Amino acid sequence: xxxxxxxxxxxxxxxxxxxxxxxxxxxxxxxxxxxxxxxxxxxxxxxxxxxxxxxxxxxxxxxxxxxxxxxxxxxxxxxxxxxxxxxxxxxxxxxxxxxxxxxxxxxxxxxxxxxxxxxxxxxxxxxxxxxxxxxxxxxxxxxxxxxxxxxxxxxxxxxxxxxxxxxxxxxxxxxxxxxxxxxxxxxxxxxxxxxxxxxxxxxxxxxxxxxxxxxxxxxxxxxxxxxxxxxxxxxxxxxxxxxxxxxxxxxxxxxxxxxxxxxxxxxxxxxxxxxxx
Amino acid sequence: xxxxxxxxxxxxxxxxxxxxxxxxxxxxxxxxxxxxxxxxxxxxxxxxxxxxxxxxxxxxxxxxxxxxxxxxxxxxxxxxxxxxxxxxxxxxxxxxxxxxxxxxxxxxxxxxxxxxxxxxxxxxxxxxxxxxxxxxxxxxxxxxxxxxxxxxxxxxxxxxxxxxxxxxxxxxxxxxxxxxxxxxxxxxxxxxxxxxxxxxxxxxxxxxxxxxxxxxxxxxxxxxxxxxxxxxxxxxxxxxxxxxxxxxxxxxxxxx
Amino acid sequence: xxxxxxxxxxxxxxxxxxxxxxxxxxxxxxxxxxxxxxxxxxxxxxxxxxxxxxxxxxxxxxxxxxxxxxxxxxxxxxxxxxxxxxxxxxxxxxxxxxxxxxxxxxxxxxxxxxxxxxxxxxxxxxxxxxxxxxxxxxxxxxxxxxxxxxxxxxxxxxxxxxxxxxxxxxxxxxxxxxxxxxxxxxxxxxxxxxxxxxxxxxxxxxxxxxxxxxxxxxxxxxxxxxxxxxxxxxxxxxxxxxxxxxxxxxxxxxxxxxxxxxxxxxxxxxxxxxxxxx
Ligand SMILES: Nc1ncnc2c1ncn2[C@@H]1O[C@H](COP(=O)(O)OP(=O)(O)O)[C@@H](O)[C@H]1O
Ligand SMILES: [Mg+2]
Numbered sequence: 001x002x003x004x005x006x007x008x009x010x011x012x013x014x015x016x017x018x019x020x021x022x023x024x025x026x027x028x029x030x031x032x033x034x035x036x037x038x039x040x041x042x043x044x045x046x047x048x049x050x051x052x053x054x055x056x057x058x059x060x061x062x063x064x065x066x067x068x069x070x071x072x073x074x075x076x077x078x079x080x081x082x083x084x085x086x087x088x089x090x091x092x093x094x095x096x097x098x099x100x101x102x103x104x105x106x107x108x109x110x111x112x113x114x115x116x117x118x119x120x121x122x123x124x125x126x127x128x129x130x131x132x133x134x135x136x137x138x139x140x141x142x143x144x145x146x147x148x149x150x151x152x153x154x155x156x157x158x159x160x161x162x163x164x165x166x167x168x169x170x171x172x173x174x175x176x177x178x179x180x181x182x183x184x185x186x187x188x189x190x191x192x193x194x195x196x197x198x199x200x201x202x203x204x205x206x207x208x209x210x211x212x213x214x215x216x217x218x219x220x221x222x223x224x225x226x227x228x229x230x231x232x233x234x235x236x237x238x239x240x241x242x243x244x245x246x247x248x249x250x251x252x253x254x255x256x257x258x259x260x261x262x263x264x265x266x267x268x269x270x271x272x273x274x275x276x277x
Numbered sequence: 278x279x280x281x282x283x284x285x286x287x288x289x290x291x292x293x294x295x296x297x298x299x300x301x302x303x304x305x306x307x308x309x310x311x312x313x314x315x316x317x318x319x320x321x322x323x324x325x326x327x328x329x330x331x332x333x334x335x336x337x338x339x340x341x342x343x344x345x346x347x348x349x350x351x352x353x354x355x356x357x358x359x360x361x362x363x364x365x366x367x368x369x370x371x372x373x374x375x376x377x378x379x380x381x382x383x384x385x386x387x388x389x390x391x392x393x394x395x396x397x398x399x400x401x402x403x404x405x406x407x408x409x410x411x412x413x414x415x416x417x418x419x420x421x422x423x424x425x426x427x428x429x430x431x432x433x434x435x436x437x438x439x440x441x442x443x444x445x446x447x448x449x450x451x452x453x454x455x456x457x458x459x460x461x462x463x464x465x466x467x468x469x470x471x472x473x474x475x476x477x478x479x480x481x482x483x484x485x486x487x488x489x490x491x492x493x494x495x496x497x498x499x500x501x502x503x504x505x506x507x508x509x510x511x512x513x514x515x516x517x518x519x520x521x522x523x524x525x526x527x528x529x530x531x532x533x
Numbered sequence: 534x535x536x537x538x539x540x541x542x543x544x545x546x547x548x549x550x551x552x553x554x555x556x557x558x559x560x561x562x563x564x565x566x567x568x569x570x571x572x573x574x575x576x577x578x579x580x581x582x583x584x585x586x587x588x589x590x591x592x593x594x595x596x597x598x599x600x601x602x603x604x605x606x607x608x609x610x611x612x613x614x615x616x617x618x619x620x621x622x623x624x625x626x627x628x629x630x631x632x633x634x635x636x637x638x639x640x641x642x643x644x645x646x647x648x649x650x651x652x653x654x655x656x657x658x659x660x661x662x663x664x665x666x667x668x669x670x671x672x673x674x675x676x677x678x679x680x681x682x683x684x685x686x687x688x689x690x691x692x693x694x695x696x697x698x699x700x701x702x703x704x705x706x707x708x709x710x711x712x713x714x715x716x717x718x719x720x721x722x723x724x725x726x727x728x729x730x731x732x733x734x735x736x737x738x739x740x741x742x743x744x745x746x747x748x749x750x751x752x753x754x755x756x757x758x759x760x761x762x763x764x765x766x767x768x769x770x771x772x773x774x775x776x777x778x779x780x781x782x783x784x785x786x787x788x789x790x791x792x793x794x795x796x797x798x799x800x801x802x803x804x805x806x807x808x809x810x811x
Contacts, residue, residue, distance in 0.1 A: 031645040039650070054669050108564060115565030116572065122786050124744040126751065127778040130766050134774075135588060210658040217660065218766075225660075232664045232752075240668070244661040252656050329710040353710040359703050363725040363803040372721060373711040403803045423711070 056238035064242040074246060081212055081223040081247075084140060088147025089208040095148065096155025096200065103156065104163025113156070120153035125211040133219035143215040143223075150211040151204040158203060162196025195267035202259045209251055279306040281342065282427050282459040283328065288337035290323055290484075297323045298484040300337075305427075305476075308457040312474035314464055320484040321463040322356075325429045328461070329353050341427050350375060352420025352458075354430040358412040360404040366415050367391070367400040370422050383422070390418040393452060410441040414448075421452070427459045435466070446473060450496070467516065471509050472498055479515060482523050488515045590772035598776040608780055615746060615757040615781070618674065622681025623742045629682065630689025630738065631731075637690065638697025647690070654687030659745035667753030677749040677757075684745035689738040696730025729804075732797040736789060743785055 040058050047057040068074045099117075102109040128146040136142035166189060174184045216225025217232075224247045231239025283305035290298040297320040305311050315321050326332040327339045329351055341351060360369045367387060374383040391397045394414040396407075404412055413433055420428055434442040450473065453460060464470050470477050474492050481487035498505055573592045580589040590598075602608045633651065636643035662680040670676035700723065708718045750759025751766075758781045765773030 031642050032649050035646045035650060111564035112568050113565075114568075116568050118786065118790075119782070122740070122789070123778065123782045124747055126744070126748055126762070127774065127782075130762065130774055131771060134766070134769060134771055206656065210660070213658055214660055228661070228664065232668060235668055237665060237668055240661065240664055244657060248653060248657045248661075252652065255656070256652075326706070326710075330712075331706045331709050351710060353707070355703070355707065357703065359707040361704060361722060361725070364721070372717075373713065375712070376714075405804070429710075 054235065054237055056241070061238045061241050061245075064238050065246055068242065068246070077222060077224050077227050078247070078250065081209070081216065081225065084143040084215075084223065085147065085205075085209050085212045087140070088144040088212065089151060089205060091144065091148045092152040092204055092208065093155055093201065096152040096204065097159050097197070099152070100156040100159025100200070101163055104160040104166075110160070117153045117156050120149070121157070125150045125207065125214050129211060129214035129218055133215060138219050138221055142219055143212050146215045147208045147211050151208040154204040154207055155200040158196050158200035159193075162193045162200075165196075166192055191266075191269075195263060195270070198259065198263040198266055202255060202263060205259070206251070206255065209247075213247070279308065281305065282307040282309075283341050283461065284338065285324075285328075285340075286338040288324075288327065288339050289335045290320070290327055290332065291335045296484065298327070301480075301484065301486055302337075303478060303486065303489060305459060305461065307459050309475045310453055310460045310462060310473060311476045311478060312462045312464060312470035313478045313480065314467055314470045315480035315487075316482065317465055319480045319482060321465075321480060322431050323484075324480075325353070325431050325461065325463060328427075329429060350423050350425040350427075352423055352425035352428045354413075354416050354420045354428070354433045356432045356435060358404065358409075358416040360412060360415055360419075362404050365401050365403055366396060366407070369404070369415065370419050373419055373423055375423055378423075386422045386424065387418075390421045391415075393421070393455075394418045394448070410437050410445065413437065413445065417449070417452075421456065421458070425458065427461065430460060430462045432464055434469070435464070442469075449473070467512050468500070468509060471505070471512055472500065477512065479512075479519070481519050487519055488512075588771055590775070595772045595775050595779075598772045599780055602776060602780070608777075611756060611758050611761055612781070612784065615743075615750065615759070618677040618750075618757065619681065619743055619746045621674070622678040622746060623685065623739060625678065626682045626686040626738060626742060627689055627735070630686040630734065631693050633686065634690040634693025634734070635697055638694040644694070651687045651690055654683065655691070659684040659741065659748050662745060663748035663752055666749055672753050672755055676753055677746045680745045680749040681742045685738040685742040688741050689734040692730050692734035692737060693727070696727045696734075699730070700726055725800075728800045729797060732793065732800060736793045736797065739793065740785075740789065743781075747781070 043058050047055045099113055103113050103117075104110075125146070128150045132142040132146040132149075136145065170188055170192075171184060174188050212223070213225035213228065216223035217229040220226045224243055228240055228243045231237075231243065281304045285304070286302050288298055288301040289296070301324065313321055313324065323332060324339075327334055328341060360366070361372065364372060370387040370391065371384065374380065378386075388397065388400075391400050394417055396411060396415055396418060399407060399411065404415070407415065413436070417430075417433070420430075434445050437445065446469065462470075462473055471492060471494075476491050477488070478486055479488040492508065494504055494508060500506075576589075576592050580591040583589045633647050637647050637651070638644075659680065662684045666676040666680040670679065704722055704726075705718070708722060746757075747759040747762070750757040751763040754760045758777055761777045762774055765771075765777065
């Protein structure tokens with residue numbers, strides 16, 4: 001096998017442009033659009049055929065999406081939800097990282113927290129959402145607490161795995177070169193932990209926004225979940241679909257546009273980057 | 278003259294535009310041990326794969342025949358052991374039973390050849406519980422237990438450390454002399470080729486036969502014998518000639 | 534580095550029972566109980582100080598409620614209803630997920646074709662499927678079944694896709710060289726190498742499935758665990774919610790760690806690394 005190492009900075013811009021053009025071509029001429037077209041056609045035909053209030057046509061859903069986008073209401077509600085998610089998830093990151101480090105570094109801590117973490121992973125977000133709504137009503141404490149309780153276990157398992165996979169030989173090597181503590185933390189420990197922390201953010205965040213939606217469904221007067229609940233109460237399927245698709249779209253954008261590339265960049269020194277799809 | 282076990286005639290094999298084997302022709306006598314050498318990527322594995330029916334020919338003939346009452350079965354020993362990891366060693370050998378052989382007879386053969394390669398007492402272990410050399414031996418036993426007309430071996434020892442490989446070579450020669458199977462042995466190691474073979478076929482960069490010579494050295498061969506060293510030096514000279522031609526071709530193409 | 538573990542097929546039953554006793558001892562004297570005990574104590578203290586408001590029931594009272602629903606047999610009635618829905622939906626999801634996963638793993642075309650919808654499916658919350666099914670299908674059996682199907686099939690599909698992609702071409706070539714029949718190759722090569730992935734698919738898919746089914750029952754059902762949780766929510770009975778969800782969560786953990794994880798480990802015993810716990 002001959003593998004030629006290519007340094008991206010050495011690729012002349014002409015080739016880069018050509019490669020970009022090729023990637024664009026690959027994107028445009030792809031079976032994925034076939035799926036979208038088939039799905040839309042089938043959906044439209046079925047909806048027209050059924051002619052039921054409960055099955056909206058894709059055109060109607062599209063129109064609804066356009067309406068809530070242009071009227072600005074989407075961004076208003078998105079901001080409300082995002083504030084809750086960010087506060088709750090930041091707390092979950094802090095708690096999860098602390099427990100994860102403890103579990104990763106000492107076997108006794110690992111055993112101590114394990115049952116709790118397993119239970120936390122297993123219980124559905126619904127329970128945190130319901131209980132927090134009962135305790136805190138429509139105050140911001142409800143979503144924040146529910147998100148904290150529901151997403152910290154996902155942070156814990158990723159961080160603990162990262163700490164467990166720290167290479168003791170590399171730390172010993174650094175010690176043998178008499179490298180200072182701070183430098184070891186910055187240049188040895190942090191770089192090898194970062195991909196795991198990023199994975200923790202990605203997994204935890206995915207849970208966090210789902211719990212936030214749930215809390216908003218049961219007890220809130222704003223936010224995307226509240227809007228979904230509103231549509232549900234009016235039997236407006238088109239509203240549920242429109243809000244869910246747009247919120248899901250934003251979250252996918254955050255995940256695949258921000259978190260996945262960041263993770264891949266931080267893990268670029270690893271031979272095999274695990275790719276979900 | 279002995280009967281022909283393998284006959285390859287005007288064999289061409291292309292992968293798309295890439296011509297990997299170009300007009301290869303040779304016949305192999307029954308019970309002989311032929312070594313095939315060449316640089317990596319020159320098409321040695323492809324040649325064996327075509328013979329084994331894993332790849333189709335683009336044109337020409339590559340067939341395995343037998344004068345004995347055996348159907349022309351093939352045993353194939355790969356570079357990596359390619360054992361099924363979820364089967365024990367014995368189950369791996371049982372797995373390849375040909376349809377024409379009944380189960381009891383096959384099981385007898387399985388035990389016979391496991392004994393021959395010295396794995397009988399670990400036959401209930403999973404592959405991962407064995408060392409690389411033992412796994413490779415299991416691969417050899419698997420190839421032998423179907424009592425093949427021809428045994429194809431593709432760099433079977435190249436993943437092993439030199440000491441293990443040396444022992445395995447001796448063992449292979451012993452088994453060969455015991456069973457008199459026809460063997461086609463691919464390697465990129467010239468010394469190994471000269472040490473083992475009755476005959477040496479060297480492929481060039483274009484997948485053509487560059488050299489096809491008999492190795493008329495007495496057995497057992499000693500790597501430090503004068504005759505051995507002389508023969509080996511001859512082979513190396515062929516190799517150097519091939520490299521010179523390659524360099525000239527590349528220069529003519531304007532590649533530095 | 535993992536140490537090779539000697540798995541001997543003819544280990545005596547005595548050794549097996551010894552091993553069981555040892556692992557049992559490991560569970561009884563596990564430090565994890567300490568954490569749970571601590572949580573219970575803190576919970577008791579909090580409820581003591583907020584006592585009387587009913588919003589924070591003491592662990593003892595919650596346990597009493599749990600015992601109540603268990604002893605009256607009501608838990609098992611509702612659990613039965615939930616499990617029937619769960620099983621029907623999950624079998625359908627496995628079927629769909631396997632088909633999509635095999636197609637995606639084996640052909641570039643189908644991978645591109647299904648990619649977007651599967652990614653979208655992975656990320657949309659079960660809540661959306663639950664609400665949509667309830668609006669469209671009402672309290673019919675179809676509501677939870679559809680929600681479960683659409684919420685969990687993407688997780689099954691990605692696992693199966695990984696498995697198909699991980700099939701070893703070298704091994705398949707080997708079977709061709711030895712002229713092994715097609716059926717035998719499917720039975721002894723393809724299925725065994727897919728099995729760990731199928732089990733992983735079952736495990737992740739199942740977790741998603743039961744959460745989606747509870748959610749559907751919360752919004753539109755007249756029986757089942759989710760319905761009971763909803764009922765207690767409306768009655769403002771925290772201890773009811775806790776009792777029902779802890780019991781149901783317990784059953785699901787039991788299924789996961791008592792059946793699915795051991796099965797996964799059993800079928801992966803030919804692999805050098807023993808599956809990491811949790
Ligand atoms: N299935 C395949 N498709 C395309 N090219 C192949 C395939 N198998 C082998 N090749 C190419 O054929 C050439 C010869 O390969 P191989 O026979 O494996 O060489 P070697 O002599 O090292 O065994 C190489 O350039 C390789 O890249
Ligand atoms: Mg090769």
